[in-house]
Amino acid sequence: MTDERDDELIAAWMQEFAALPLEKSSLPDPAYLWWKAQLLRRWDAQRTVVAPLEWGERVQVATGLGGAVVLLALSWPHVPIVATGVLVLTAAVAAGWWRQSLTSD
Numbered sequence: 001m002t003d004e005r006d007d008e009l010i011a012a013w014m015q016e017f018a019a020l021p022l023e024k025s026s027l028p029d030p031a032y033l034w035w036k037a038q039l040l041r042r043w044d045a046q047r048t049v050v051a052p053l054e055w056g057e058r059v060q061v062a063t064g065l066g067g068a069v070v071l072l073a074l075s076w077p078h079v080p081i082v083a084t085g086v087l088v089l090t091a092a093v094a095a096g097w098w099r100q101s102l103t104s105d
Helices: 002-019 030-078 081-103
Strands: none
Touching: 030 081
8 A cells, every 4th residue: 555655656746846847058158168178288288298307307216216225335334323224214205205106197
């Protein structure tokens, strides 16, 4: 009995819903669409131009880290323990930055 009553309620609601007037959807202003397309085109061009610079920054960081490792290896017998810890910590932070910059693309 409940199923029949539910069916009747659903049918009545659907008829009321179907009778509601539909709002006319208006298209956006063509000037706005053109402006947005131009903006997206400029952003894409800018990203294309900046991509080699971002890779250059990564190469600079890798070169600096490599140089720090070589310097640490060559000066290992002469560096006190505290300074070594600072160098290792600096290298770890730089490596974390490097990893984060690779994943942010």
